[in-house]
Structures are given as C-alpha cells and as structure tokens.
Amino acid sequence: MKLKLDEAGHVVVQDGKPVYISEDGKEVAFDAPATVATITRLNGEAKSHREGKEAAEKALKAFEGITDPSAAIKALDTVSKLDQKKLVDAGEIDTVRNEISKSFEGKLAEIETRAKELEGQLYAEKIGGSFSRSKTIAEKFAIPADLVQARFGSAFKVEDGKVVAYDPHGNKIYSRARPGELADFDEAIETLVDAYPYKDQILKGSGASGSGAGGNSGAGNGGKKSLSRAQFDALDPAGRQAHVKAGGEVTE
Numbered sequence: 204m205k206l207k208l209d210e211a212g213h214v215v216v217q218d219g220k221p222v223y224i225s226e227d228g229k230e231v232a233f234d235a236p237a238t239v240a241t242i243t244r245l246n247g248e249a250k251s252h253r254e255g256k257e258a259a260e261k262a263l264k265a266f267e268g269i270t271d272p273s274a275a276i277k278a279l280d281t282v283s284k285l286d287q288k289k290l291v292d293a294g295e296i297d298t299v300r301n302e303i304s305k306s307f308e309g310k311l312a313e314i315e316t317r318a319k320e321l322e323g324q325l326y327a328e329k330i331g332g333s334f335s336r337s338k339t340i341a342e343k344f345a346i347p348a349d350l351v352q353a354r355f356g357s358a359f360k361v362e363d364g365k366v367v368a369y370d371p372h373g374n375k376i377y378s379r380a381r382p383g384e385l386a387d388f389d390e391a392i393e394t395l396v397d398a399y400p401y402k403d404q405i406l407k408g409s410g411a412s413g414s415g416a417g418g419n420s421g422a423g424n425g426g427k428k429s430l431s432r433a434q435f436d437a438l439d440p441a442g443r444q445a446h447v448k449a450g451g452e453v454t455e
Contacts, residue, residue: 329361339389345407346445354441355395401442
C-alpha cells in the first residue's frame with residue numbers, strides 16, 4: 204500500500220484520514236487512531252490468553268500421570284466426603300490404619316488356627332481311624348491299635364485326602380499285589396512291621412519263633428509271652444510298652 208498524492212504532490216486526506224492505494228487499486232482511508240486502539244485491545248487479549256494458558260499448564264502438572272480422568276474425579280469426590288478432621292490429623296489416620304492391620308492379622312491368625320485344628324481332626328480321623336478299624340491289627344497284633352499307632356503312626360500322612368505310608372527311608376510304600384499303585388493301609392502296616400526288628404514281641408503267635416521267646420511261652424504261663432531281662436532291655440521304649448501292655452512277663 205502507498206499514499207495517494209494529488210497533482211501538487213500532497214497527501215490526499217478524506218475525513219481527516221490519509222488515503223492509501225492498495226495493490227489492487229482500491230483506495231482506503233486509513234484510520235490510525237482506531238487501528239492503534241485495535242492493536243492495543245488485541246495485545247491485551249493475547250496477554251490474557253497467555254496468562255490463562257500458563258496458569259492452566261501449572262495446574263495440570265499436579266495431575267501428571269493420571270490416565271483415567273473419570274476415575275480420578277470419582278476418587279476426589281470420595282475423599283471430599285471423608286471425615287476432614289481425620290484426614291488432617293495424621294496421627295488419627297495412622298491409628299485407623301494400625302487398627303485395620305491388627306484386625307486383619309487377628310482374622311488371619313484365627314483362620315490359621317482353625318486350619319490347623321481341621322488338619323488335626325482330619326489326621327485323627329483318617330490315620331487314627333485307619334489304625335482302629337484295621338482288620339490286620341485286630342487279627343494279627345498282640346497289642347492294641349493305639350499302641351500300634353504310637354509306634355508306626357509317624358509313617359503315615361494324609362495327602363490329597365488319602366492315607367499314604369512311607370518306609371523308614373522316606374519312600375512311599377507301594378503295593379505288592381497291585382504293582383504301580385500305593386499300598387492300602389493294611390498292606391502298608393504289614394510291610395512296616397516286617398521290617399521292625401521287634402515284630403515277634405507285638406504279633407500274635409510269634410512268641411514261639413522269636414529270639415529266646417519260644418522257650419518260655421505256652422501252657423506253663425497261660426500263653427503269655429515271656430522275655431528274659433536281656434531281651435526286654437534290648438527292646439526300644441515302644442517295644443517294652445507293647446510287651447507290658449500285652450501282659451508279657453520278664454524273667455531274670
């Protein structure tokens with residue numbers, strides 16, 4: 204744009220405003236005061252927008268890392284409804300947290316105790332019941348089932364709801380009659396007793412074949428088993444108890 208000049212070379216003025224000629228030939232009376240006012244207004248608006256943008260960016264920094272705005276708003280709404288006094292009082296918050304922790308630990312301890320009780324009941328029913336109901340023990344042993352359990356009970360465990368027997372080396376006892384399958388209770392107890400060095404003292408009718416036992420048993424003593432002091436002292440505590448429980452005698 205360039206100023207319009209008259210024939211004398213003076214600037215042409217229209218309503219007190221200098222006239223300019225644009226590139227397309229149109230004449231425009233330039234209102235300088237209005238233009239300055241507009242520039243000032245726009246500068247003010249730009250400053251206001253810039254300051255607002257900076258304030259918004261500063262406020263948004265507090266929410267960096269939040270990927271779910273709706274969840275954040277919900278959480279803030281929940282927090283706003285909590286007891287403000289407890290939130291301000293950090294000691295109170297710690298107290299509440301500790302109480303919750305104690306309550307949880309107490310419940311967990313109760314559950315663990317109950318689980319142990321149930322485990323004990325299961326063991327008593329599964330293993331204790333197996334000893335008390337065993338046909339082998341009732342027919343072949345000269346001592347009561349509870350004494351048999353006292354000696355051999357540690358060899359049995361409950362696994363997946365079933366009674367499983369282990370030999371002295373920690374290996375599971377498998378059935379001889381059903382190769383590849385675990386031995387049932389009666390077969391397992393027979394296997395364990397076969398390996399027991401004092402089996403003659405706890406099985407019925409074994410006194411006659413036991414070491415030193417045959418010479419002192421029979422009608423002369425009413426069928427009671429009789430052991431010499433040396434034989435009795437050679438027994439382990441369970442064997443001695445079993446001998447006495449069965450009414451056996453000890454001779455000098």
